[in-house]
Amino acid sequence: MRIYKFIIMKLHRTLFAALAMAAGVTLNAQNAHNMVVQTNKVGAPIQPTMYGLFFEDINYGADGGLYAELIKNRSFEFPQSFMGWNIFGNVKLMDDGPFERNPHYVRLGNSGHAHKHTGIENEGFFGIGVKEGAEYRFSVWARGENQKIRIELIDNNTMQEKQAFEYKDLVIDSKDWKQYEVILKSPRTEPKAHLRIFLESAGTVDLEHVSLFPTDTWEGRKNGLRKDLVQALYDIKPGVFRFPGGCIVEGTDVATRYQWKNTVGPVENRPLNENRWHYTFKYRFFPDYFQTYGLGFFEYFQLSEDIGAEPLPILNCGLICQYQNDPEHQIATSELECYIQDALDLIEFANGDVNTTWGKVRAEMGHPESFNLKFIGIGNEQWGSEYPERLKPFIERLRKAHPEIKIVGSSGPNSEGEDFDYLWPEMTKLKADLVDEHFYRPESWFLAQGNRYDNYDRKGPKVFAGEYACHGKGKKWNHFNAALMEAAFMTGLERNADVVHMATYAPLFAHVEGWQWRPDMIWFDNLNSVRTCSYYVQQLYAHNKGTNVLPLTMDKKPVSGQEGQDGLFASAVWDKDEQAYIVKIANTSDSAQPVSVTFAGLKKNDKLAEGKCITLHSADLDKDNTVENPNVITPQESTVTTDGHVLNAEVAPRTFAVYKFVKASNK
Numbered sequence: 305m306r307i308y309k310f311i312i313m314k315l316h317r318t319l320f321a322a323l324a325m326a327a328g329v330t331l332n333a334q335n336a337h338n339m340v341v342q343t344n345k346v347g348a349p350i351q352p353t354m355y356g357l358f359f360e361d362i363n364y365g366a367d368g369g370l371y372a373e374l375i376k377n378r379s380f381e382f383p384q385s386f387m388g389w390n391i392f393g394n395v396k397l398m399d400d401g402p403f404e405r406n407p408h409y410v411r412l413g414n415s416g417h418a419h420k421h422t423g424i425e426n427e428g429f430f431g432i433g434v435k436e437g438a439e440y441r442f443s444v445w446a447r448g449e450n451q452k453i454r455i456e457l458i459d460n461n462t463m464q465e466k467q468a469f470e471y472k473d474l475v476i477d478s479k480d481w482k483q484y485e486v487i488l489k490s491p492r493t494e495p496k497a498h499l500r501i502f503l504e505s506a507g508t509v510d511l512e513h514v515s516l517f518p519t520d521t522w523e524g525r526k527n528g529l530r531k532d533l534v535q536a537l538y539d540i541k542p543g544v545f546r547f548p549g550g551c552i553v554e555g556t557d558v559a560t561r562y563q564w565k566n567t568v569g570p571v572e573n574r575p576l577n578e579n580r581w582h583y584t585f586k587y588r589f590f591p592d593y594f595q596t597y598g599l600g601f602f603e604y605f606q607l608s609e610d611i612g613a614e615p616l617p618i619l620n621c622g623l624i625c626q627y628q629n630d631p632e633h634q635i636a637t638s639e640l641e642c643y644i645q646d647a648l649d650l651i652e653f654a655n656g657d658v659n660t661t662w663g664k665v666r667a668e669m670g671h672p673e674s675f676n677l678k679f680i681g682i683g684n685e686q687w688g689s690e691y692p693e694r695l696k697p698f699i700e701r702l703r704k705a706h707p708e709i710k711i712v713g714s715s716g717p718n719s720e721g722e723d724f725d726y727l728w729p730e731m732t733k734l735k736a737d738l739v740d741e742h743f744y745r746p747e748s749w750f751l752a753q754g755n756r757y758d759n760y761d762r763k764g765p766k767v768f769a770g771e772y773a774c775h776g777k778g779k780k781w782n783h784f785n786a787a788l789m790e791a792a793f794m795t796g797l798e799r800n801a802d803v804v805h806m807a808t809y810a811p812l813f814a815h816v817e818g819w820q821w822r823p824d825m826i827w828f829d830n831l832n833s834v835r836t837c838s839y840y841v842q843q844l845y846a847h848n849k850g851t852n853v854l855p856l857t858m859d860k861k862p863v864s865g866q867e868g869q870d871g872l873f874a875s876a877v878w879d880k881d882e883q884a885y886i887v888k889i890a891n892t893s894d895s896a897q898p899v900s901v902t903f904a905g906l907k908k909n910d911k912l913a914e915g916k917c918i919t920l921h922s923a924d925l926d927k928d929n930t931v932e933n934p935n936v937i938t939p940q941e942s943t944v945t946t947d948g949h950v951l952n953a954e955v956a957p958r959t960f961a962v963y964k965f966v967k968a969s970n971k
């Protein structure tokens with residue numbers, strides 16, 4: 305029987321080689337690596353959540369990035385009230401404004417001279433990016449009796465007088481606080497404009513919450529998100545969206561931890577928080593980095609819904625950043641009640657009926673329907689006994705009140721070692737549903753971890769690879785080889801989809817002028833954005849995730865870059881909806897690798913139709929796409945044929961290849 309199969313395989317290969325040669329393709333089938341996909345052994349389902357996104361406000365990811373607000377320090381609440389502003393003439397800072405949690409505002413008074421002006425000028429986030437022909441909604445809360453202000457977009461290019469290239473006048477006609485709006489249309493593209501407001505009349509005017517948004521935000525929403533950046537997220541087809549961090553969940557101290565309740569309700573009254581990334585790295589110091597929470601939990605849930613991903617909020621577990629705080633300065637376990645209540649209330653906010661306290665808040669914000677929250681994470685990168693001690697009461701209370709919600713615990717900041725080895729059994733004991741693992745590691749780690757999950761306990765909690773990226777040794781920037789390592793490693797996630805249920809690369813966004821951490825998946829400046837090679841790897845997996853794992857072996861072993869496997873990594877899936885077989889192969893070696901993939905177990909009348917091969921490759925391993933040259937390395941698609949059951953191909957050196965064949969039946 306075996307001999308018979310062997311002869312059939314040889315015949316297939318010879319026939320295919322002949323066809324390929326006729327088509328001008330030379331394949332070295334003799335030395336090919338023989339891989340076998342067992343099409344009749346449909347394995348574990350691949351979770352719809354498998355490939356997702358992790359968002360944190362790092363690298364100006366939210367304010368100055370995804371959140372489309374163009375004005376920095378719009379409510380004058382930064383500790384230095386005029387940070388981001390230039391003021392001139394008779395400007396006073398006041399603190400009895402209409403918004404309780406943001407009490408500051410400015411009073412523009414008469415300069416005392418007919419030819420002199422009083423006004424304020426905002427520098428935006430590394431400037432204000434505006435595009436030719438695009439419209440921008442200026443809004444302000446103001447009071448004054450028939451006072452006129454002028455709003456200008458000015459260039460900031462030269463040392464000469466700054467020129468206005470667009471302006472509108474606005475009459476403030478009420479002595480009570482009221483919101484005013486006016487649309488500015490930019491006649492030109494300017495990456496680093498400023499916004500200037502000055503008093504044109506002789507009296508006094510009060511201004512608060514000074515805001516400027518493009519009208520063309522994602523879905524045209526007023527408190528909206530930057531369209532190109534959301535589009536990039538949407539185009540991945542992510543299965544899960546983890547937010548809002550990361551370390552910002554923990555905070556540097558109790559006061560600065562992330563508190564979701566501060567991020568919902570009217571934007572004008574969401575209190576400012578500092579952003580820990582403003583001072584975390586001395587060599588990347590950004591004293592003007594704060595969180596306005598204009599992008600808050602309602603917007604995160606809405607975004608998850610828009611991009612078709614399951615929301616996965618992470619909450620503080622009662623531990624403040626453990627790198628920065630000793631155990632004795634942590635919140636005592638006896639004082640966890642309000643933290644646990646926050647978790648319970650969050651579920652009500654997301655899913656509760658509109659008549660509940662928090663469901664009502666959601667409805668008033670414009671979303672009476674439930675957000676259908678299914679997962680919640682408690683704690684970020686925690687370690688030591690402090691963590692399970694705190695997680696335990698959360699789990700007890702959440703299970704009781706919401707058995708339908710899956711709870712994600714943490715295995716700490718390291719991918720292995722003492723803390724990791726301590727926490728995993730603790731998570732199993734506490735019956736966490738998933739455990740979040742983080743690994744920012746060099747190439748050697750990714751090459752060695754292709755079989756990381758092969759021997760994980762199948763009965764314990766599932767794995768959430770919640771933060772990972774290849775940090776090239778000595779090359780901590782985005783480059784193709786790092787993305788290739790990620791692609792190779794991810795074959796192991798896919799092969800073990802019975803235990804790995806979610807995976808999210810990190811971090812997601814970075815402003816080219818404001819980053820603290822790299823590599824990152826999507827870079828942007830004030831006007832443009834770029835999808836990196838790591839982005840395309842994530843996209844290739846997410847678009848080709850299939851519905852079930854299929855066993856794929858070479859010499860009866862999984863293809864995970866082990867000795868003798870010539871740097872090859874591979875996995876296979878079946879997509880029952882598309883009736884398609886998908887094989888992913890990463891060739892991490894410097895030589896082309898001929899492969900012969902037999903789709904064993906197909907029924908007599910079944911064969912593989914003409915398929916496609918999508919490759920990601922760069923001859924220069926250190927290169928990546930940039931904002932200036934965004935399309936240097938992108939997935940390339942070509943058609944591939946088989947003899948019906950066997951694919952013979954050559955995977956180019958340092959290449960990630962995805963092959964997809966629809967099943968056809970010969971009737």
Ligand code: AHR
Pocket residue numbers: 360362549550551552684685717742771810811821
């Ligand atoms: O992704 C950047 C940081 O890395 C996250 O905030 C933290 O969880 C991890 O240490």
